[in-house]
Amino acid sequence: MTDQMKTKQYVPGEHPDMPPPAGISGPVAWVKNNLLSSPLNVVLTVISLWALYKIVPGSLEWMFFDAAYTGKDRNECLAKAGGACWAFVGERFELFTYGFYPAEERWRVNLAFILLPIALIPILWDKCPFRKIGIWFAIAYPFIAGWLLLGGFGLESVPTDKFGGFMLTLVIGVTGITFSLPIGILLALGRMSNLPIIRMFSVCFIEFIRGVPLITLLFVASTMLSYFLPPGTSFDLLLRVLIMVTLFASAYMAEVIRGGLQAIPKGQTEAADSMGLKYWQSMRLIVLPQALKISIPGIVNTFIGLYKDSVLVIVIGLLDPLGIGRASVATTEWGGLSTEIYVFVAIFFFISCFAMSRYSLYLERKLETSHKR
């Protein structure tokens, strides 16, 4: 009894908080826990380090240290350095960016490029000053950009077959992303509706579009539609592509959002109903904010998929960056330069997709309210 009393340092109820014992935090502990915690982990760590050693220095050498950055054609590059030849980037930058957009009108594309972040920031950043005006601008942006790019109403009109390069990717990506989210939400709500006709329509639409490859839809857009439409109606090819890409992404979006909707407990709508909120109010204020939050990873996944799928327009003759790259490989100046060109296009896509992915993580953390105590 007395021995026990001696081992107790504190009276019960007065035990202070103490620091943890040494060795459970700090860099050494981190390495021990994460890299060397078991024989298998030691082996994996060694293999990974060896692989990095084999891959990284060589790649850096090829990409940067032994690369040629200037030159008129591939032979000049080869004479200068043994690594990558980035000279084509400078030489063909305008083609990669604008496609065949007329040179004297390219300021319009530049302006649309510059306005894009101005439209995006108020949507993406909730503490942005003048956010209300900004959001109205964001809503107007697709129309402003459409006017700038297409022309008309005082600007010289530019036919869409002159569009190409990164500009074309952005046009398809931004349009698809802007419209597929609201259409997807409506389809998801339709699929969960109590009204049988609306539900049937949504199910048929989603299942049909998801059941057909995008390439097929694009072919339909480029060739078949002209058979169905009355003769003489001209229906812009790019517009058809935009519609098909948007519908395709909407079908996937609808299923992603339906997953989110199903995760919302029934009690949420019951509470909203019991207070007298109408269907659309309870969807807009209660259910969708929560469902969309849960669906962020899936939504961004669909966005990224759509954005990258835009390169498929190459099969119907639109010249996106990949198409321009392929055309460049076939020229006499840059013939045989395929690795560099494809790496360049890959870097462009990687940067945009990685940015979307990081933003979605930021958004998820910011909207997290349920578990922070």
Next chain:
Amino acid sequence: MNESVNTEAAVDSKLAVEIRQMHKWYGQFHVLKDINLDVTRGEKIVICGPSGSGKSTMIRCINRLEEHQQGDIIVDGVELTNDLKNIEAVRREVGMVFQHFNLFPHLTVLENCVLAPIWVRKTPRKEAEEIAMQYLERVKIPDQALKFPGQLSGGQQQRVAIARSLCMKPRIMLFDEPTSALDPEMIKEVLDVMIELASEGITMLCVTHEMGFAKTVADRVIFMDGGEVIEENKPDSFFDNPQHERTKLFLSQILDH
């Protein structure tokens, strides 16, 4: 027990809720059988019974979270039919507190409270916030107004849920097992709020197993089993002198443990 059933009852302004010969089925399953209930204004009613007896379903019919298939339910003079106008009118006047609180986790406590007044009653935001703060004070958590529901304890969440319902200034409050999901330490704080509310003259229908609460507050206790009202009486007679075997068994199980 029930007086002669009058299906053509004129709207009696004294009655908050009238239920006449109401039946409900889930598919083939007959959940509610011939329910008849008159609740006068200001009356406090406690409904108890074993699980699956239909007591929650019954009070959920009163604000049409569940649809009944036969009979009439008239709430505050408005008959519940398929007419959305009537349903919305009833829901504006009837508040409900749920077993699992059903607070909106993406909104702060204050936003939870002002949502319905702003969107349903069209109260200006500032005024709605003042009213909300009054009710949050009454349930003794004004200092939590800017927190999210996930940051509160169960008892605090349920008190917010009560305040949220009260912000709509309902004439009738429905409580669907409000303390069943709470830790023992938190039951009292919620019951205290409900007892205080009862003293203010609001009509209350409360599904609960808290027999102490029933004894203190209820004007009438209703015992349900198998979808039927088995017995209803004043609390003293109900607890001291239950008439039916089923009621006696239920009370012995719930009180002797």
